[in-house]
Amino acid sequence: MACPFAGTSVLSGIGAMERLAAERAAGGVAAAAAAAAAAAAAVAVLLLLLLLMLVVAAAALVVVAAAGETEVSNADVTSSHAAYATAAEPISIAAAGAQSPNGSAGHGMPFVYGGTPPLSAMSPPSSGGLIMPNGHADVAAYQGMRGTAKGGTLGVPVGRGDGGGAVTRRCPARPGAAPAATATDGGVDQVSAGLEAAHLGPTVAAETRAAATMATGAGADGGSGRAGGSGEPAAKKTPYYPDYLALDELLSCQRPLSFAAGDPHHDEMLFITIHQTYELWFKQIIFELDSVRGIFAELSLGEKKISLALHRLSRIRAIQKILVDQISVLETMTPQEFLDFRDYLFPASGFQSFQFRLIEIKLGVRPEQRLNGKWIKNVSTEHQALLRKVQGEPSLFDYVERWLRHIPFRDFRGYSFPSAYETAVNRMFTLDRANLERQLSGDDLARSLDDLERTRGTFESVYRRDVHEKMISTGARRLGFRATHSSLMIMLYQDEPMLQLPARLLHVLVDVDEQLNQWRYRHSQMVHRMIGIKVGTGGTLGHGYLRATVDNNKVFSDIANLSTLLIPRRLLPELPAELRDQLKYFHQIEAFDRQLFESGGTGEDLSFC
Secondary structure, three states, X not given: OOOOOHHHHHHHHHHHHHHHHHHHHHXXXXXXXXXXXXXXXXXXXXXXXXXXXXXXXXXXXXXXXXXXXXXXXXXXXXXXXXXXXXXXXXXXXXXXXXXXXXXXXXXXXXXXXXXXXXXXXXXXOOOOOEEOOOOOEEHHHHHHXXXXXXXXXXXXXXXXXXXXXXXXXXXXXXXXXXXXXXXXXHHHHHHHHHHHXXXXXXXXXXXXXXXXXXXXXXXXXXXOOEOOOOOOEXXXXXXXXXXXXXXXXXXXXXXXXXXXOOOOOOHHHHHHHHHHHHHHHHHHHHHHHHHHHXXXXXXXXXXXXXXXXXXXXXXXXXXXXXXXXXXXXXXXXXXXXXXXXXXXXXXXXXXXXXXXXXXXXXXXOOHHHOOOOOHHHHOOHHHHHHHHHHHOOOOHHHHHHHHHHOOOOOEEOOEEHHHHHHHHHHHHHHXXXXXXXXXXXXXXXXXXXXXXXXXXXXXXXXXXXXXXXXXXXXOOOXXXXXHHXXXXXXXXXXXXXXXXXXXXXXXXXXXXXXXXXXXXXXXXXXXXXXXXXXXXXXXXXXXXXXXXXXXXXXXXXXXXXXXXXXXXXXXXXOOOHHHHHHOOOOOOOOHHHHHHXXXXXXXXXXXXX
């Protein structure tokens, strides 16, 4: 009898064998798949490497092509582009040792702009600059060239010549292109102007200017930045205090004659320093005075211009105060100390100060006011010509008189200032006469009434032209008839807003005149203290002459004397309402606006309305 388990064992062995075969088959398939995947990956890597090599090779070809395009000999350029040889000249932008905008050095190789660069040069490399034949990049070149694809030439350096300079060659220019200037010929301004003229646009021109200014060290004025035409770039020089003030020259101008003669006297240095300081201040006064004359030379003067003139006249007044105070420094020198070196000064004299004469003439001192008719003979021929030229120009007095003559409101829609003033003056004199008659009698009354009548003639000159012209002929008055009306009206009604600024201007003119006279007086007193009544070194009568000029050379005495013509406020005639409105600064609120404000419609407290 067979064993019941025998068939089972055989069957189990067969199944195990089948399973083992199946597992072996599956493992083979997996191994094959893995091998295939590895092979595919290897192929992909190889393809990627091949592609990368192709890219590198292509890039190298581009660089080589660019170098080949630009690195040609000068002879090749000449032979290949002879037709364009005169079409454009190179524009030298960078100089040896220049710095690029990114701070990198330009390696001493100038760039030349003027036309169409090769396309390879138009694309910035990863460094942000142009790849040059020497392997360096320069941002300045790229910033200056960016967008300049409209013709001309692009020169690039290809090496150095025997003299150490870069050899610049040029690519073909656009036919008919205008010659381009170099930075050394006309500066950076001409470079940028040339680029803009070549239709490259103001933006490119501005960028080129910025790059070229940094590269060449050109100044803010667009100059070439080269000194003395030597071809070497001039280092940009920062202002230095002694150089800015020219102190080397200024401080070497004190040359005492007693020192040069071997007989040094200490106080001569003070004497020279004080008078040189005077002349420097005189120069500043002339500078300010000319600007004020220029303002008044215009036919139309508004508040801003009058305010500017007032400001500069106030500066002159402040300088004059310094001139007066400076005399006290000179007075620290005793008369004996001055006499120690005075003989060395002959015939030099302050009488020969042509700048002080210029100040007097420009203010308005007339030749007939001079006490010494030969005063101009005391200066050099050159200074005589200058003084005569200035005498032929309008003075500040002439300009101010013209301005006063054309001020409005003297006659306004039926109102006449001279007539209103005459009425007020007659009333004032009637009251004054009545007061004298009440308080005085006999000879005292008679003398007082005579004085009152003589004073009345001065007032009549305002509204009677014949009296005014008689005063002008005798030299008692200088301002014209209409100008006198305007100046007096300004002084009487200076509280009106529109007349406040003109009134201040008239006051400062009087101040300038008085300060100059104050300086004359203090100077004459100082001279009297130093030399007594001796003759001056210039041959004048010394103190006597100087003292006489104090009252004789005034300019704006008519304005100063307006105080004589003023009348009390209580007697001052009222201006017409329409004229008074014209003299105000005001803002008018409409009726509906006022009602809105008063009702509190805005939620604000506007009760001031």
